[in-house]
Structure formats: structure tokens, C-alpha cells
Amino acid sequence: MQTKDINEQIKWAQINKDVLSSMENPRMAYWVAVAVCVAMIACAAAAVGYVYTTGQGVLDLYWPEMWGLFIATFIFWIGMSHSGTLLSAILHIVHADWRKPIYRFAEAMTTFSLMTAGLFPIIHLGRMWNLYWVLPYVSDRGIWPNFRSPLAWDCFAIFTYLTSSALFLFIGMIPDLAICRDNAKGWRKKLYTVLSLGWAGTDRQWRHFRKTYLLMACFLIPLAVSVHSIVSSDFAMSIMPGWHVTSFPPYFVAGALYSGCAAIITLFIILRYFFRFEEYMTIPILEKTCKLTFVIAMAWSYLNLIEFAATWYGHDAAAKEVLWDKFTGPFSPYFWAMLFFGSVLPFALAFEKLRRHLPTMFVVSLLLNVGMWLERWMIVSPTLSLSYHPFAWKVVWPSMVQWAVVFGSFGWFGLLFLVFVKVFPSVSMYEVKEMVYHRRRAHEEDQAKIFHRRTSDPQPAIDTPSA
Amino acid sequence: MSLKNILENWSHYRRGIEQGGHHKYEHMWGMALDLNKCIGCNACSVACYAENNLAVVGHDRFAKNQVMHWLRIERYWDEPDLDKVSDSTSQYQEHGASFLPMMCQQCNAATCEPVCPVAATYHTPDGLNAQVYNRCIGSRYCSNNCPYRLRYFNWFSFYESSWPAPLHLQLNPDLTVRDKGVMEKCTFCVQRIRVAKDKAKMENRKVVDGEFQTSCQQSCPTTAIVFGDMLDPESKVSTLWRTHQVELGKTKQAKQNRELRGYRVFEALNTEPKVMYMERVREV
Numbered sequence: 001m002q003t004k005d006i007n008e009q010i011k012w013a014q015i016n017k018d019v020l021s022s023m024e025n026p027r028m029a030y031w032v033a034v035a036v037c038v039a040m041i042a043c044a045a046a047a048v049g050y051v052y053t054t055g056q057g058v059l060d061l062y063w064p065e066m067w068g069l070f071i072a073t074f075i076f077w078i079g080m081s082h083s084g085t086l087l088s089a090i091l092h093i094v095h096a097d098w099r100k101p102i103y104r105f106a107e108a109m110t111t112f113s114l115m116t117a118g119l120f121p122i123i124h125l126g127r128m129w130n131l132y133w134v135l136p137y138v139s140d141r142g143i144w145p146n147f148r149s150p151l152a153w154d155c156f157a158i159f160t161y162l163t164s165s166a167l168f169l170f171i172g173m174i175p176d177l178a179i180c181r182d183n184a185k186g187w188r189k190k191l192y193t194v195l196s197l198g199w200a201g202t203d204r205q206w207r208h209f210r211k212t213y214l215l216m217a218c219f220l221i222p223l224a225v226s227v228h229s230i231v232s233s234d235f236a237m238s239i240m241p242g243w244h245v246t247s248f249p250p251y252f253v254a255g256a257l258y259s260g261c262a263a264i265i266t267l268f269i270i271l272r273y274f275f276r277f278e279e280y281m282t283i284p285i286l287e288k289t290c291k292l293t294f295v296i297a298m299a300w301s302y303l304n305l306i307e308f309a310a311t312w313y314g315h316d317a318a319a320k321e322v323l324w325d326k327f328t329g330p331f332s333p334y335f336w337a338m339l340f341f342g343s344v345l346p347f348a349l350a351f352e353k354l355r356r357h358l359p360t361m362f363v364v365s366l367l368l369n370v371g372m373w374l375e376r377w378m379i380v381s382p383t384l385s386l387s388y389h390p391f392a393w394k395v396v397w398p399s400m401v402q403w404a405v406v407f408g409s410f411g412w413f414g415l416l417f418l419v420f421v422k423v424f425p426s427v428s429m430y431e432v433k434e435m436v437y438h439r440r441r442a443h444e445e446d447q448a449k450i451f452h453r454r455t456s457d458p459q460p461a462i463d464t465p466s467a
Numbered sequence: 468m469s470l471k472n473i474l475e476n477w478s479h480y481r482r483g484i485e486q487g488g489h490h491k492y493e494h495m496w497g498m499a500l501d502l503n504k505c506i507g508c509n510a511c512s513v514a515c516y517a518e519n520n521l522a523v524v525g526h527d528r529f530a531k532n533q534v535m536h537w538l539r540i541e542r543y544w545d546e547p548d549l550d551k552v553s554d555s556t557s558q559y560q561e562h563g564a565s566f567l568p569m570m571c572q573q574c575n576a577a578t579c580e581p582v583c584p585v586a587a588t589y590h591t592p593d594g595l596n597a598q599v600y601n602r603c604i605g606s607r608y609c610s611n612n613c614p615y616r617l618r619y620f621n622w623f624s625f626y627e628s629s630w631p632a633p634l635h636l637q638l639n640p641d642l643t644v645r646d647k648g649v650m651e652k653c654t655f656c657v658q659r660i661r662v663a664k665d666k667a668k669m670e671n672r673k674v675v676d677g678e679f680q681t682s683c684q685q686s687c688p689t690t691a692i693v694f695g696d697m698l699d700p701e702s703k704v705s706t707l708w709r710t711h712q713v714e715l716g717k718t719k720q721a722k723q724n725r726e727l728r729g730y731r732v733f734e735a736l737n738t739e740p741k742v743m744y745m746e747r748v749r750e751v
Contacts, residue, residue, distance in 0.1 A: 055647040056605070057622030062532040064616040066607035126605015126620065126648025133585045133604055143602075144586070151584035151606055238612045239578050239736060384611060388733060391541045391569070392616035394532060 001356075005098045005284045006432070008439045014279075015432055019176075019425045020183055022275040026422055029274065037415035044408020047401045048123050056126055060399030064392040065384045069402040070124040071234075072377040073409060076259065077117030078158070078231050079252070079372065083260025084110025084165065085224040088172065089217035097438065098288050100431040101280040105271060105417075106264050107169045108426070112416040113263075114162045116409050121154065123405065150233045157230040161223055168216045174199050174209065175430040191423075228252045235379060241318035242326075242383035247310065251303040258300045258342075259372035261293040265365035267417075269358050271426060280427050283356050290349045290361065293368070297346035304343065318388050330395045331382050334374050341371025494664075494674070495575075495594035496655050497697040497715075497741040499707040499729070500568060503748055504691035507566035511683035511692065512538045515570075517637065518656060518682035520644050522625030533622045537653040538570040538683055565747055568692075570683065571596060571617045571653035572732065572740035575715060579609035579618065587650075593660065594697075594741065598652055605648040614733050615740075618652045621645050655694070656681040676702040697741065713743050 051058055061068050084107035091099040122128050134145050134155045145152045178199035181192035199205060232252035235243035245251075268289065272281040311323045326335045348354050348364050355361065385395045420426070515521060515538045522535045545563030577596045580588050587602035588609055610618040624647040630638060638644065641658040645651050663679040676695050684692040695704035697715070708715075711729025712722040718737045720730075728746040 055623035056620070057528070057531075057533055060531075062622065063534070063619060064532075064610065066610045066620065121606075124606075126607065126650070127603070130585075130604045133602070146581070146583050146586035148581040149584040149586075149608070150582065151608055155584070234608075238582065238608075239614065240612065387616065388614040388736070389616050391543075391567075 002283050004439075005282060005288075006101065006436055006439060007279055008436055008443070010279060010436055012433055015429050015436075016179060016183070018277070018279060019427050019429050020180065022277070022427075023180070023422055023425060030418065030422070034415065034418055037411040037418060040408045040411025041415060042408075044405045044411065047404035047408070051123070051401060052128070056124075058399065059402050060396065061402075062396065064387065064394060065381065065396035067124070067380050067384060068396070069377065069398045069406050070120045072380045073373070073406045074117050074120035074124075075231055075252070075376040075379070076373045077113045077120070077409065077413070078228060079256035079259045079376070080113035080263050081110045081117065081161070081165070081260065082224050082228060082253070082256035083264050084108070084169075085220050086257055086260060087264065088168065089220045089224070092214075092217050093221070097435050098285050100435045101277075101282075101427055102264065102268060102285060102289070103431075104169075104172070104424075104428045105267055105421070105426045106260075107165070107172065108417065108420045108424070109260075109263060109267065110165045111162070111169050112413050112420070114158065114165060115416060116413045118158055118162065119409070119412070121151075150230065150237045153230045154234060157227045161227045164216070164220055164223055168220055170195075171209075171212055171216055172428065173424060175201065176425045176428060179429055180425060225253055228256045235383075240383050240387050241316065242311075242322035242386075243379070244319070245307055245310070247303055247306050251300070251307060254296060254300040254303050255372060255375060258293065258296045259369050261289065261296055262365045262368035262372070265289055265293065265361055266369070269362045269365075271421070272358075275421075275426070277427060280432060286358075286361065287352070287355045290355045293365075294346055294349040297342065297349070297368070301343040304339075322383055322386050325386050326378060326382050329382070329386070331378060331385075335378050335382075338371050338374035338378055341367050342375060345371065491592070492594050492698060493592045494660075495697040495741070496573065496660065497594075497695065497704050497708070497743070498570075498573075498655075499693040499704050499711075499743045499745065501691045501693075501745040502565070502567070503728075503745060504689040505566050505568060505747075506689060507540055507542070507564065508688065509540050510686045510688060511568060512536055512540055514682040514686035515653070518639055519654070520638050520642060522621070522629040522645075524625055524629070528622075535619045535621070535625065535651070537617075537619065537651070538568060541567040541569055543567065567744070568683075569615060569617060569732075570742070571655075572615055572738070572742045573653075573655060575739035575741060576737060578612045578614065578736075578738055582608045582612045584608070595655055595657060595660075596652075597657070598650060598654070600643060600645055600649050600651065603649045605650065607650065609650060614736055614738065618650050621647045621649050621651065623647050707745075708743055711743065711745065715739055715741065 059068065059070075084103070087099045087106040088103040091103070122131055125131060133143075134152055136145055136147075145155075174196055177192050177196035178201065181189065181196050184192055229249035229252065232248040236245055236248040238244060265286065268281055268286060271277055308323065311319045314320075326332065345364060345367055348360065354364075381396070386393050515536070516523070519537060521537060524534055528534065543565050545565075573594070573596045575590075575594065577588075577590065580590060580596065583589075584606055585602055585604055587599045587604070589597055589599075591597045605620070607620055610616065610620060626644045626646070639658075641662075659679050659681065663674050667674045667678075674696065676699055681692070681694050684690075684694045693704050693707055695702035697705050697708065699705060700709075708729065711727045712724075713720055713729040713731065716739060718735050720734070728748070729743050730746060731740045731743055734740060
């Protein structure tokens with residue numbers, strides 16, 4: 001049974017070779033995947049075109065159900081984007097070095113899921129061509145967006161997060177891009193030459209690089225937390241029963257990390273299988289990710305319970321009725337499915353046997369994300385169907401046009417990701433080398449004395465390793 | 468507007484004049500609606516269609532709730548008397564219907580206003596909750612945050628099929644026809660308010676109570692609807708509010724006398740609706 005996170009005897013050249021070869025010669029399966037994604041996007045594009053030309057009514061949205069699946073899926077994708085920040089920024093700061101082989105694709109996932117999420121509020125607008133009115137640009141007429149509106153905050157938060165996470169992804173890739181530059185030919189050589197910004201690996205460059213990277217990490221963590229808190233305030237700031245919940249910001253952030261981690265497991269297994277990354281995306285690292293997901297799942301379940309209890313003991317009749325309707329009303333099958341996938345299924349992650357079994361983990365991680373998608377839908381729709389005014393109690397089911405757009409968004413995300421893995425290194429070569437280096441040193445006797453000691457042990461005499 | 472001023476007087480900016488706040492109103496248009504007099508004839512709703520160029524959406528879209536009635540007559544039924552309604556063939560009973568005409572409540576602390584990302588809905592100095600069609604981008608957040616669900620969205624370009632010739636000739640030229648993707652709602656016939664205000668200004672006087680009527684008020688055969696300026700203590704609507712001891716800035720009215728029938732829908736939510744209903748007197 002493999003217990004070490006990474007093969008400590010691996011050669012530097014081998015790492016370069018493995019990762020660089022993953023970027024070359026796409027096989028048949030790759031082109032099939034691209035074709036599927038493009039077909040999915042075409043499906044969504046046709047649906048959006050239909051909505052654009054006829055009107056939002058074809059979505060089968062109608063009074064009083066004004067939002068529906070688009071906003072639910074928007075929250076879902078925003079949530080997905082939190083995984084990258086968790087792995088690359090939070091785990092970077094707490095020095096969890098097992099993140100190093102898998103953080104690059106998680107970070108790419110962050111950027112791409114934000115690019116997917118951002119499309120939904122745009123296409124759900126009645127007059128999407130006027131979207132830019134939400135931006136605070138200076139106009140002759142002195143008209144500004146409404147700074148009190150959570151939707152305007154959303155716009156700022158998502159743009160900020162998208163720019164920062166794309167920058168973070170790029171900055172973390174610079175040393176790797178230099179490796180690519182040194183090994184590439186043709187158009188790739190030109191591309192990497194520009195992107196690697198003249199990286200030569202000098203001491204000075206590394207020092208600046210470390211500082212920038214750490215600074216970006218520190219900047220990104222509060223940003224990630226605030227983004228989903230702001231998305232949650234779309235609901236928490238309203239006065240509607242089932243939306244006006246104080247615990248929504250942490251609940252949304254927990255849900256976001258949860259679905260992000262589950263997506264990391266899915267992509268981990270896919271990349272490991274197709275790119276033969278067994279040396280880097282190892283079973284012990286998967287296990288650690290699974291444990292992390294389990295913890296977040298439990299935090300999410302706890303926050304769910306808090307919401308139920310607060311509503312139940314709060315004695316707000318309308319909110320109570322919405323909650324009760326979720327458990328017993330027309331949405332109940334989906335609500336129970338969400339509770340099962342979100343709170344019961346993650347217990348599969350608690351067993352080592354299951355954690356080490358890749359097909360099981362693949363299916364479980366997909367189902368966890370189904371549960372998280374259902375969660376978002378169960379936040380949006382039941383409240384709209386059953387709010388304060390009894391006259392406006394209507395249950396509305398989304399039309400195929402809505403489903404087509406939701407379906408297509410997965411194709412859009414998939415296509416971006418597929419392009420990414422062939423153009424950029426999806427495993428961080430320089431950080432894997434660092435990890436291997438530190439792991440090797442940790443086993444040397446004098447180093448072990450330093451690394452493997454409790455705080456109460458006497459301080460060993462340190463020989464500086466460079467000496 | 469200095470920062471110091473904002474910090475010191477923040478609560479004043481957030482409150483209306485009725486709560487001792489900052490806003491100065493020229494008028495505060497309000498309504499009083501006597502449900503005792505309402506016979507549920509729908510004349511007000513029809514008049515609203517004619518006055519405000521409301522789209523006629525057709526049977527299918529009506530059934531789908533994509534209807535644009537700014538003023539809707541809500542029907543509520545008594546609990547069926549199971550002894551009398553033994554055969555369940557008819558969907559509705561013979562007796563026991565009551566009606567609640569609902570139009571935008573023009574809340575003074577409207578929940579739809581702060582959530583609009585582009586400030587397409589805002590409070591006018593007339594105390595109206597205005598909707599600027601040209602500014603609306605159709606995010607529909609306002610409707611989601613309206614506890615009364617009194618905002619209607621143009622799901623399609625309804626105007627294309629609403630008024631086949633020669634019906635388009637009956638459109639009211641005083642206001643626009645709305646295109647798809649825009650939210651709309653009752654305006655208290657703002658075009659009539661504008662005309663009355665302009666006329667009063669030309670003649671250098673104040674708007675007189677009863678000088679103009681909203682279209683629903685005008686068409687009501689039983690005069691159940693009373694409309695007027697609530698800042699004018701002598702106006703009919705102010706008198707009614709005072710008689711029924713309903714106060715605008717309250718979330719719970721202090722009155723004890725059950726003979727006073729005035730109430731407002733969801734006033735406990737602190738939206739400060741400006742439409743007062745007078746409860747229907749029922750036989751027990």
C-alpha cells in the first residue's frame with residue numbers, strides 16, 4: 001500500500017518529461033471530449049439565442065418565479081471556484097505541501113468556473129445588452145449603479161475575484177512556463193517566451209516571485225470568502241422567508257468549498273487516468289483531499305442544521321412554512337436528495353478502503369456535486385414559490401430551454417479546461433520538485449531532528465543545510 | 468454632504484418623514500380601499516388596462532401566469548361547508564367569495580428599491596415608488612423582494628400581438644408601451660398626477676383634493692377606492708386613515724376599537740405600504 005505522498009527518488013528530468021509530454025500529442029479521446037463539449041455549448045448557445053429573440057418567457061419562468069435555474073447554477077459555479085483558492089492560497093499559507101502536485105488544475109478550475117458563472121447573471125437579464133449599466137462608469141448624465149443593491153456588489157466582487165484568481169494562476173505558473181519555453185518549438189516557443197516574462201531562475205527573481213506569490217495568496221483568501229458571502233447576500237439581504245437567513249454567508253462559503261473539493265476529486269481522477277499522472281497525483285494525496293472534503297461536508301451539514309433550528313425556533317410563521325414545505329411539499333424529493341448527497345453520502349469519505357478506490361471516489365465526488373447543485377436550486381426556487389402572499393403560491397418547473405443552458409455551461413467549462421491542459425502544465429513542475437526536495441531532506445537524520453520534533457523537545461544544534 | 472454629516476445623520480437619511488427622518492415630500496399619494504363596498508366586478512382592473520396600455524397576453528399566457536394586470540382582484544373563498552357542498556362537481560362554491568383588489572402598495576420603505584442594481588426603481592418626492600422603464604435591465608430582483616408580488620415582468624414583446632389593428636388606436640398617448648425585458652407595476656396613474664401638478668403650477672396654486680382621479684378610482688361603481696394626498700390633512704384619504712387610526716410609520720397599529728376596520732397588508736414587515744384596506748364586515 002502506498003503511504004508516501006510522492007516518490008522521493010524521482011528525478012528532476014523525469015518530472016519535466018512527464019508533465020511536458022502531457023501537453024503534447026492529444027489522443028483520440030481528447031478530440032472526442034472537445035467535440036462533446038462544443039456540442040454542449042452549441043446546445044446552450046441555441047437556447048440563449050432563442051431566448052434573446054423571443055423573450056425570457058420561453059424559459060417557463062413566470063410570476064412569481066422570477067429566477068429559477070440560471071441563478072441556482074450561477075451560485076453553483078461560483079461555489080466551484082472556491083476550491084482553487086483553498087488549495088493554492090489557504091493550504092499554501094498553512095504549509096500543507098501535499099497540495100503542490102494538484103493545486104495547478106484546481107486554480108485553473110477556479111478561473112474557468114468563474115468564467116462560467118459570470119455568464120449566468122448576464123443571460124438571465126431581461127435586457128442583457130444593457131449589462132454595463134451595473135458598472136460604475138462615469139457618464140455625462142451622472143447616473144450610477146445602485147450601490148445598495150447586492151447584485152451590484154456581486155458584479156464588483158466577481159470581477160475582482162476573476163481578475164485576481166487569473167493573475168494568481170498566471171503568477172504561480174511563471175517558472176513552469178520558463179521550463180516549457182526551454183523545451184518548446186514553433187508557436188508554443190513564442191507563446192511561452194512572452195508569458196514567462198524573461199524568467200531565468202536567478203536568486204533575485206525567485207525572491208521577488210516568492211514575495212509576490214505569498215502576497216497574492218494573502219490577498220485572495222479574504223476575497224474568496226467575501227465573494228461567496230456577497231453572493232449569499234443576494235438572498236440574505238432580501239426580506240423573503242427562507243432567504244432572509246443570518247447564517248447564509250458562512251453557509252454559502254462552506255457549500256462553496258465543499259463542491260469545489262468534490263470537483264477537485266473528480267478532476268484529480270480524470271487527469272490521473274488520462275495523463276498517467278500516477279507519480280504525482282498519488283493515492284495518499286487523494287486521501288488527504290477526501291479527508292478535507294469530509295470535514296467541509298460536516299461543517300456544511302452543521303450549518304444546515306443551524307439554519308433549520310434557527311427557523312424552527314425563530315417562530316417566523318412564513319419562514320417556518322417555507323422550511324416545512326421544503327421537507328414535505330412539491331420540492332421535497334429534491335430537498336431530501338440534497339440532504340442525502342450532501343450529508344449522508346460524504347460518510348463514504350470516512351472509510352479508508354473507499355477513499356483508496358478510485359472508481360468509487362469518482363462516482364461519489366460527482367454525486368456530491370449533484371447534491372450541491374440541488375442545494376442551490378432548493379435555496380432559490382421554494383422561496384419564490386411559497387413566499388408571504390398566499391395568492392402568489394405557485395410551483396413552477398423549469399423548461400427545457402433552461403435545462404439546455406445549464407447543460408451547456410458544463411460543456412463551456414469542460415472546453416476551457418481541455419484547452420488549458422494542453423496549453424499549460426496542469427501539474428506544477430517546480431513545486432513538485434520543491435516538495436520532493438523537502439521530503440528527501442526530511443528523511444536525512446540531522447534534518448529529521450529538526451523537522452520531526454515536538455515543541456517540548458530540546459532544541460537540536462542546527463547545522464545550516466547550505467553549509 | 469460631508470462624511471461627518473453622513474455619519475452623524477445616517478439614521479435620518481434612512482428614514483422617511485413619517486418616522487422623523489430626512490426626506491421632504493411634496494405630496495404623499497395614498498389610497499384607502501373599502502372592502503365592504505367592493506363587489507369584485509373587475510371594472511378597476513379593466514380601466515387600468517385601458518389607461519396604462521397594459522398588454523393583453525391571451526389565454527395561454529394568462530394560464531401560465533405571464534399576465535400583466537397591475538391591479539388584480541384576488542378572490543378568496545370561505546372554508547367550504549361540507550354539508551351543503553356534497554357534490555364536488557363545481558370547483559367553486561355558490562357563496563363565500565371575498566375580494567381583495569391588489570395594486571402596488573407604493574411602500575414608503577419599499578423593499579424593491581434598494582435591491583435594483585441600476586436604481587431603475589426609486590422613491591419620488593411625491594412619495595411614489597417609481598419604475599423607470601428605460602433604466603430597467605430586467606434582473607427581476609425587485610419582484611423577488613416584493614412581499615406582495617405586485618411587479619410584473621414583460622416576458623415577451625407583448626405589444627406585437629396585444630393590440631391588433633384597430634385596437635392600437637385606443638392606446639393612451641400619455642405613457643409608453645413597454646418592450647420585453649422590463650419590469651412594470653402600478654404607478655398610481657402617474658401621468659394623471661403629472662397633468663394635475665402641472666396645471667396647478669400654471670395656475671400658481673396647490674393641487675386640490677379630488678381634482679383628479681386614478682383610473683381604478685374613476686371606474687369603481689361603488690366608490691370603494693379613495694385616492695389623495697396624505698400630507699394634506701383635509702383630504703379624504705387622510706381623513707379616512709385618521710378615522711381608522713392607521714398610521715403610516717407603524718408596524719403594528721395601536722388601535723383597540725374593533726369597529727375601526729382599517730388595516731394594511733403585511734404592515735408588520737415594516738414596508739410602510741400606503742394603501743389602507745377597510746375590512747369587510749361579515750355575518751357570523
